[in-house]
Amino acid sequence: MNSDYINLALADDDEDDRLFFTEAFEELKVKSKVSLFKDGIELMDYLDDSNNAIPNLLFLDLNMPKKSGLECLKEIKASQRFKDMAIAIYSTSASEEDIENTFVIGANVYIKKPNDFEKLKKVLSEVVTTNWQYHTSGLNKENFLLRL
Amino acid sequence: MPTPSSRYLRTAFVAGLFVILCIGGYTYQHISELSKASEVVKDNYSLRSELELVISNLKDAEIGHRGFLLTHDSLFLTPYEESLQKISNNLEKLDTLIVPNSKQVDKLKDLNSDIQKRFENFSKSFARVNDSEVLTKDLLYLLHEGEIQMDTIRSDISEMLDLEQRLLVQNQEISQGKIGLTPLLFYGLLIVTLVILLLAYIKMTTDLKALKESNTELEIFEKLTKQSEIVSNTSTWVWYIEEDEFEFSDNLYRLLGEEPQSFEPTLINFYKFVHEEDLTNLGHRVNLMMKEGELPFTSFRVVHKDGTIKHLKAYSKLMDETDGEKKIFGVTVDATNEVENYRIIEQRNQELERTNKELSAFNYVASHDLQEPLRKIQTFMSRLEAKEKDRISESGQIYIQRMKSASARMRMLIEDLLQYSRTNTSEKEYLKTNMNLLLEHAKTELIDSIEEKRAKIICDDLPTMEVISFQIQQLFINIISNSLKYSKEDVPPIIEITHEEVLSRNVKQIQNSLYKYHHKITFKDNGIGFEQPYAEKIFLLFNRLHGKSEYSGTGIGLAICKKIVENHKGVIIAEGEPNKGATFIIYLPFLK
Incomplete structure (x- = not known):
């Protein structure tokens, strides 16, 4: 795997959000490869195929058809293969319940x-430039929800 | 267990019996003493007559003796012999009559010996008569001696009579004393017996009266019980365990849809009415009751002859066996209404639950689905502004600004509405919370606008209270931000927060509260204020006193405040004076 660019993945059923996402990374000029998935099933099929490279950072929408983001998060966290993959929850709502649940299961950050x-560009650049391997140790519930 | 009154009666009876027995015994003793005394008197008189007879017989003997001496005719010897015989009989009788009194006995001995001497004198003189026919010197001497002996005997007898007389008087005196006391004693004892009888009679009469009264009360109680059974749809029954017999109250028959006492009260007859689905369970419970003496609350259905189904509930317990007979008292209640009401409540609960679910679904729709298109409109607008700015005309750019502020306002409305509905539906957990801490959090949340307006917040020390903390924090935020928003343009806002504890009945707005004490928290500002007639309107949802262009706002903030205070069973009131400032007073009850 080439370390020159970051391998990113986004699972979101909303076409507009996928567009904003890719446009933001184009404008940010971060060397990145973005994989897009329309729902949870598509994402898990990709991840479970061992021929595919594991992304460095996964952006996960919660409210998706067929398989929700929460279900995907549980499956991913149950497998040792993805222990090095950072997960950012990427959702419209920021209800206490969702934040609590995803934090407990083991997501790295909530956007x-x-x-x-x-603002979107700013948030994404902040998340992408954070070294999540290092950051994990200082993770707590107060700074789990990203505020800028 | 004997009652006090029966114990009293028993004591009276025993005492009366004892007294009567005493009187009987005493009477017997006295009568026997009296008869003894009269016996003694009788003996005394016969003794006296006997003594007198001795004298007269002696005289007869002497007469016979002298006749013979004079005539030598043996004809005179017959009365003489007879008299001698009589005297010895008299002496024998005297011996039996004499009271064993040593003096009298001695005297009798003297008399005996004197009489014996006289007899010897008689015999001697008879011997002289046979020798010659004339009176000799010896004979004369013997006659003299006989005369003297006669005198001695007379004095003996008169002494004995005297002594006897004295004994008689003495005896009479003793028995007189005894007899004199007797009638008084009898009379006293009789009076005592009468008093005891009278007391017992009075006691019995009052007891009987009380018994009658309690009997009447019991009758009334029985009627009332029957009436109340009918009114309250309850019934009672008794099971006499030893005889294995049941007794059903009238209303139990009515609960089964039958006429009172229209069939024999047995388990088998009762089971005929029980719904077949409940029969097994009820039978099982009743069998258990027969073993353990208690029937816990048991519900079952009965079917009337006309097909009506009623829900009954039974309960029974073994009562203490003071009278030695074991019996179980039971109550059976018609619970049909209860069951139906419960069913209605259950239905309403389900409806409420469904409504609540719908409401939270609506919340989700509002928070997520409504915000999503709005977010996209805003994002696309920011894209349009950034990328296409050069190609849009000036007026087009003004339109974009208008669109931006309209969508920002829409976002605010959605968020506030969500907040409002959340104060309704979120879980209400009252925890002891330091109110100072909540105020600090509220100030932190508002730090930007406080600094921007150079506002000063002066605050009393607040107590610890039982509240839903996040709601009270929201309340503080809304009131303070309201004061900040409606501040005078050129004057830095000053907000004074004071606290005191008040007695509910001293304050008009809360005088009917169920709680005795309230916390009174007052927020006073120096802002633009408002006219007092609007004081109640400002708490209504979407109600605003100012145009949107002058002061931003959704008209929800104070409505949320009212809702939060109501959630805490408190009251919020506003007082205002234009250009002077507004005061918000919150009364929160001491929940404990």
């Missing part, structure tokens, strides 16, 4: 989708 493109 509430911003309503401004500039």
Whole structure:
């Protein structure tokens, strides 16, 4: 695997959000390879295929048809293969319940989708540049929800 | 267990019996003493007559003796012999009559010996008569001696009579004393017996009266019980364990849809009415009752002859066996209404649950689905502004600004509405919370606008209270931000927060509260204020006193405040004066 670029994945059923996501990374000029998935089934099929490279960072929408983000998160965390993959929850809602659940299962960060493109870029750049391997040790519930 | 009154009666009876027995015994003793005394008197008189007879017989003997001496005619010897015989008989009788009194006995001995001497004198003189026919010197001497002996005997007898007289008087005196006391004693004892009898009679009469009264009460109680059984749809029954017999109250028959006492009260007859699905369970329970003496609350259905189904509930318990007879008292209640009401409540609960689910579904729709398109509109607008700015005309750019502020307002509305509905539906957990801490959190949340407006918040020390903490924090945020928002343009806002404890009945707005004490927390500001007639309107949802362009806001913030205070069973009121400021007073009850 080439370490020059970051291998990113986004699972989101919303076409507009996938568009904003890719456009944001184009404008950020981060060397990255973005894989997009329309739902949880598609994402898990990709991840479970051992021929595919495991992404460095996965952005996971919670509310998806067929298989929800929470179910995907549980499956991923149950497998040793993905222990080095950082997971960012990427959702419209930021209900206490969702934040609590995903934190307990083991997501690394929770992003509430911003309503401004500039803010989106800022958030994504913050997440991508964080070294999650290192960051994990200082993780707690207070800074789990990313605020900028 | 004997009652006090029966114990009293028994004591009276025993005492009366004892007294009567005493009187009987005493009477017997006295009568026997009296008869003894009269016997003594009688003996005394016969003794006296006997003594007198001795004298007269002696005289007869002397007369016979002298006749013979004069005539030598043996004809005179017959009365003489007879008299001698009589005297010895008299002496024998005297011996039996004499009271064993040593003096009298001695005297009798003297008399005996004197009489014996006289007899010897008689015999001697008879011997002289046979020798010659004339009176000799010897004979004369013997006659003299006989005369003297006669005198001695007379004095003996008169002494004995005297002594006897004295004994008689003495005896009479003793028995007189005894007899004199007797009637008084009898009379006293009789009076005592009468008093005891009278007391027993009075006691019995009062007891009987009380018994009658309690009997009447019992009758009333029985009627009332029957009436109340009918009114309250209950019934009672008794099971006499030893005889294995049942007794059903009238209303139990009515509960089965039958006329009172229209069939024999037995288990088998009762089971005929029980719903077949409940028969096994009820039978099992009743068998258990027969073993353990208690029937816990048991529900079952009965079917009337016309097909009506009623829900009954039975309970029974073994009562203490003071009278030695074991019996179980039972109550059977018609619970049909209860069961039906329960069913209705259950139905309503399910409806409520469904409504609640719908409401939380609505929450989710509002928070997620409504916000998503809005977010996209905003994001696309920011894209449009950034990428296409050069190609849009000036007026087009103004339209974009308007669209941006409209969508920002929509976002605010959605968020506030969500907040409002969450104060309704979220879980209400009252915890002891330091109110100072909640106020600090609220201030932190508002730090930007506090600093921007250079606001000053002066605050009393607040107590620890039982509250839903996140709601009270929201309450503080909303009131303070309201004061900040409606501050005068050129004057830095000053918000004074004070606290005191008040007695509920001293405050008009809370005088009917169920709680005795309230916390009164007052927020006073120096802002633009409002006119007092609007004081109640400002708490209504979507109600605003100012145009949107002057002051931003959704008209939800104070409505949320009202809701939160109501959740805590408190009252919020507002007082305002234009251009002077507004005061918000919150009364929260001491929940414990």
